[in-house]
Amino acid sequence: MRVLVFGGVREIVGSDSVEVELAGGATSEDVLNALAAAHPALGRWRPFLRVAVNRQYAPEPTRLSPGDEIAVIPPVSGG
């Protein structure tokens, strides 16, 4: 599944989206776990990352459906 990444996570991952292998019935939590496994530098940020599904913050864990727009949201710092 394609996952959008931003800010510090984007820089660690080295791209603004990543392909994450997920089994059927995967949840938003599985996205974060798979991403952290693939990018150990993300480990210490793992507790602070949120997932947005279809441009809304998703309560964790949220079951994902094919076609969902998935994004990993690091701590925000706008304003």
Place this chain on the structure above:
Amino acid sequence: MRVLVFGGVREIVGSDSVEVELAGGATSEDVLNALAAAHPALGRWRPFLRVAVNRQYAPEPTRLSPGDEIAVIPPVSGG
């Protein structure tokens, strides 16, 4: 003594300053009493009027000195 007046008081008095006869040792309270006596229409406003002496709100009663700049301050409504 010459007394500056503003806003609604100025309109009632019909001028932006008035001459008020005061005995020696007069206070800011005497100014308000003399003004209210000369202009009965001011009567109901009397409790809401303050006196400024030399461009500062004067605690009532404040003893006046010759040469003081005296002003009657109706309830303010700037801003």
Place this chain on the structure above:
Amino acid sequence: MQDIVKIVREKINPDEILASVADDRAGGTAVFIGTTRNHSQGAPVEYVEYEAYEPMAIGIMTDIARTARFRWELFGLSAVHRVGRVDVGEAGVVIAVSAAHRAGAFEACRYLIDAVKKDAPIWKKEVYAGKQTWVGL
């Protein structure tokens, strides 16, 4: 940076006021603009007329500004009140402050407009069709 405290007859230009409080150390700038409303007490207002006891108003506003600058460690502070006729939609007062962070900027700006309204010897007359009222007296 000096506090700017003014009473003016001409239209207030908010852009100028903003420029006057700009400071590279500032993270937050708060601005309040008080404008003439098109109605008051349920009746349509044509315009308002402000009158000030100018030297005293400047003195009081300068004291208020000094207090705010010290209390919130402001960088820039500008407080400008207009006198004379102020039409609907036009600004009668503009207050702007810049501070390190937003909390201080908001609090200082609110304090300033509240204190100016409470203490500055300035009076507003609302002019309706065929009627005029001094607000407060």
Place this chain on the structure above:
Amino acid sequence: MQDIVKIVREKINPDEILASVADDRAGGTAVFIGTTRNHSQGAPVEYVEYEAYEPMAIGIMTDIARTARFRWELFGLSAVHRVGRVDVGEAGVVIAVSAAHRAGAFEACRYLIDAVKKDAPIWKKEVYAGKQTWVGL
């Protein structure tokens, strides 16, 4: 009047934002401008770089705006965030609201900037001489 919610790349013009919230029914307009500070954590900042997940940021800011308009009965509301490089002294965000009275204007403006900072998916990278830090991560 419609809420204006925007993410822009170019410099924000506060005058335009002010004009966009003008309303003859309004007695009070409150504006907040967040600017890049010349230092952070004790080090001199060269500039900051904002990045946004734009469609989601617009969605969240639109929800926040709707809440504020309803709660404080606002007339005008404008919330504009800039992305890309924002130099020292330049505005990264401008929020403006107009309301009948000053209390509502101040409270709504404060609510808006607080909520945008807390929830909008926007990230700031501070760029120092030879060093960069994502604020928060």
